[in-house]
Amino acid sequence: MSDLKITNLYKSYQNTHVLHDINLTINSGEFVVFVGPSGCGKSTLLRCISGLETISSGTLAIGGEVMNDVTASKRGIAMVFQSYALYPHMTVFDNMAYALKLQHRPKEEIRAKVEAAAAKLQLTPYLDRHPRTLSGGQRQRVAIGRAIVRDPKVFLFDEPLSNLDAALRVATRLEIARLKESLPNTTMIYVTHDQVEAMTLADRIVVLNAGRVEQVGTPMELYETPQSLFVAGFIGSPKMNFLTGADAASFDAHTVGVRAEHMEIGNDGIWSGKVIYTENLGSDSYVYVDMGGNEPVVLRQAGKTNHPPGEVLRFSPRPGSFHRFDASGKPMR
Numbered sequence: 001m002s003d004l005k006i007t008n009l010y011k012s013y014q015n016t017h018v019l020h021d022i023n024l025t026i027n028s029g030e031f032v033v034f035v036g037p038s039g040c041g042k043s044t045l046l047r048c049i050s051g052l053e054t055i056s057s058g059t060l061a062i063g064g065e066v067m068n069d070v071t072a073s074k075r076g077i078a079m080v081f082q083s084y085a086l087y088p089h090m091t092v093f094d095n096m097a098y099a100l101k102l103q104h105r106p107k108e109e110i111r112a113k114v115e116a117a118a119a120k121l122q123l124t125p126y127l128d129r130h131p132r133t134l135s136g137g138q139r140q141r142v143a144i145g146r147a148i149v150r151d152p153k154v155f156l157f158d159e160p161l162s163n164l165d166a167a168l169r170v171a172t173r174l175e176i177a178r179l180k181e182s183l184p185n186t187t188m189i190y191v192t193h194d195q196v197e198a199m200t201l202a203d204r205i206v207v208l209n210a211g212r213v214e215q216v217g218t219p220m221e222l223y224e225t226p227q228s229l230f231v232a233g234f235i236g237s238p239k240m241n242f243l244t245g246a247d248a249a250s251f252d253a254h255t256v257g258v259r260a261e262h263m264e265i266g267n268d269g270i271w272s273g274k275v276i277y278t279e280n281l282g283s284d285s286y287v288y289v290d291m292g293g294n295e296p297v298v299l300r301q302a303g304k305t306n307h308p309p310g311e312v313l314r315f316s317p318r319p320g321s322f323h324r325f326d327a328s329g330k331p332m333r
């Protein structure tokens with residue numbers, strides 16, 4: 001079994017308290033994504049799980065076995081970093097075979113495992129090449145392949161795609177989605193800043209905020225029923241619009257949250273504002289409107305739109321498609 005149970009986990013460096021009372025159960029075979037603002041403790045939590053960092057207090061168990069004092073190499077975990085850390089003087093084959101060679105495994109077994117991993121990751125044509133002759137995306141797949149051959153129970157990814165350009169990110173993201181399907185019993189934990197990666201890859205997302213778990217749920221649960229103003233504002237791109245004061249009073253709320261795609265422009269709209277500018281993306285467009293608050297309100301429109309700067313627009317949330325929050329940031333339902 002490769003389920004993970006984290007109980008009352010704390011992590012401090014001298015006087016810096018980084019993780020506070022983390023409680024989390026990750027099921028065998030689940031793909032869990034950690035997200036949160038920079039510095040919230042995502043990488044630290046991943047490193048505590050991997051054994052690269054010690055835990056200050058609490059327990060970490062994998063498959064029912066407490067791992068607090070088990071060294072990183074004995075935890076059955078493989079980690080893939082954003083820097084691929086391949087050996088430049090070794091071929092792709094040798095890079096992938098390295099860990100198994102160190103374990104003195106039989107040659108035929110090593111060859112079979114490397115070839116199977118290479119086939120899974122579309123790397124078969126590159127086995128005799130050196131890393132410098134590969135693209136960033138191919139190198140990252142070699143790094144993933146190197147981890148696969150070890151048959152880890154748990155796979156940890158720390159922003160594996162962040163060094164890749166946009167097109168390669170999409171292609172490699174699809175490779176990771178396929179990898180997940182082909183390794184149904186391997187538990188995967190993935191740290192990212194990328195909303196699309198989190199929403200598309202995760203079975204469940206863990207939102208961290210200042211070293212605490214803010215909410216855990218499926219991507220759609222977080223998107224549709226955020227349990228705090230923080231999660232509402234963090235999950236989704238563009239960010240949810242928040243209206244306060246007189247604009248929220250008619251909703252009997254401290255803050256009303258409306259996503260850009262739920263704003264409907266119309267002459268009978270309850271709110272109004274002046275267009276600042278419009279971004280036409282081809283498939284859809286974003287109209288930025290000044291309602292007098294600190295941040296513009298964003299309205300998403302299907303297809304192309306032509307609202308010139310200065311035009312006054314009236315708009316409302318689509319019925320039922322808004323979120324009400326009280327003064328403490330908790331949802332009102």
Ligand SMILES: Nc1ncnc2c1ncn2[C@@H]1O[C@H](COP(=O)(O)OP(=O)(O)OP(=O)(O)O)[C@@H](O)[C@H]1O
Pocket residue numbers: 013016018036037038039040041042043044045
């Ligand atoms: N070795 C260390 N000594 C002291 N403080 C540390 C150490 N490692 C991390 N921290 C602090 O712990 C906090 C969390 O860092 P961590 O790298 O886990 O955040 P993160 O959420 O992964 O951030 P990012 O998204 O920017 O990568 C930060 O405030 C960081 O400065």
